[in-house]
Amino acid sequence: MDTPAAGGIVQAKGVTKRFGAHAAVDAVDFTLHENEVAGIIGSNGAGKTTFFNLITGYHRPDEGAILHKGVDITRMTPQQRVARGIMRTFQLTSTFDNLSVTDNLVLAFFRAYRESSLLDLLLNTCKRYRGEPRIDAALETFDLQEVRGRQARNLSLGEKRRLEIAMAVLVEPEVLLLDEPLAGLAESEIRGVLEVLEKHVGRRTILIVEHKISHVREFLQRLTVMHEGRIIASGSYEECLRHPEVRRSYWQIDIAAEDGHAA
Numbered sequence: 049m050d051t052p053a054a055g056g057i058v059q060a061k062g063v064t065k066r067f068g069a070h071a072a073v074d075a076v077d078f079t080l081h082e083n084e085v086a087g088i089i090g091s092n093g094a095g096k097t098t099f100f101n102l103i104t105g106y107h108r109p110d111e112g113a114i115l116h117k118g119v120d121i122t123r124m125t126p127q128q129r130v131a132r133g134i135m136r137t138f139q140l141t142s143t144f145d146n147l148s149v150t151d152n153l154v155l156a157f158f159r160a161y162r163e164s165s166l167l168d169l170l171l172n173t174c175k176r177y178r179g180e181p182r183i184d185a186a187l188e189t190f191d192l193q194e195v196r197g198r199q200a201r202n203l204s205l206g207e208k209r210r211l212e213i214a215m216a217v218l219v220e221p222e223v224l225l226l227d228e229p230l231a232g233l234a235e236s237e238i239r240g241v242l243e244v245l246e247k248h249v250g251r252r253t254i255l256i257v258e259h260k261i262s263h264v265r266e267f268l269q270r271l272t273v274m275h276e277g278r279i280i281a282s283g284s285y286e287e288c289l290r291h292p293e294v295r296r297s298y299w300q301i302d303i304a305a306e307d308g309h310a311a
């Protein structure tokens with residue numbers, strides 16, 4: 049039985065992940081509250097993706113625990129966590145390049161819910177479910193109708209990113225984790241991705257990892273700054289900027305550069 053989420057919907061308690069002697073994530077405490085839109089920023093190598101992998105089950109922590117609604121999920125597989133409603137996208141896009149947009153959505157939908165093999169899905173399920181109302185709705189929400197029949201390999205990066213987020217959202221996760229959803233996108237494509245994400249604000253819990261903060265600044269309700277495997281600040285954008293440790297780290301330079309004034 050799940051207990052009420054008194055400590056937040058997802059909680060990391062003192063998690064550490066080492067690669068050799070190097071602690072990529074170092075004794076991190078972090079709470080994600082229900083239906084909030086939170087962001088983690090930090091320079092390359094700060095440990096953001098590793099922390100994501102700990103939440104989603106792609107890494108096991110060396111120390112500490114991950115809780116979902118008060119239940120210890122530290123030893124659960126990624127699939128078990130998806131079944132509990134925790135869904136992620138990857139820093140690098142993870143679509144099937146040879147399949148159409150629609151078939152990528154069908155696969156995402158059924159892989160999350162069914163135990164059937166990928167081959168079975170490819171041979172049988174795709175055809176049958178191309179007209180599924182929920183697939184149609186996803187194509188519309190994520191502005192993919194015009195490219196629905198196109199192979200994923202022939203999409204622009206922005207279209208591909210929208211497809212990838214659509215694949216995650218289609219599963220109707222309670223918690224949506226996005227690892228650098230805006231990486232490599234042109235300005236016009238960033239707007240498109242943010243517009244589709246905005247439709248989900250307040251309806252599910254969203255955690256976004258970004259290297260650069262400027263584009264998601266308006267969008268985030270709470271910001272957490274990671275540096276060298278640790279959380280050095282958490283709060284509003286302004287609180288984080290004022291934080292002495294954030295100012296000391298070279299992050300300040302990135303933020304100042306984005307804001308268009310000197311550090």
Ligand SMILES: Nc1ncnc2c1ncn2[C@@H]1O[C@H](COP(=O)(O)OP(=O)(O)O)[C@@H](O)[C@H]1O
Pocket residue numbers: 067072090091092093094095096097098099
């Ligand atoms: N699988 C791995 N094996 C060894 N070192 C890794 C691995 N993944 C990440 N690291 C190291 O851990 C640190 C944090 O990396 P990462 O979590 O990818 O940071 P970020 O996503 O903030 O850029 C880096 O020093 C990186 O080189």
Ligand SMILES: [Mg+2]
Pocket residue numbers: 096097098139
């Ligand atoms: Mg990363």
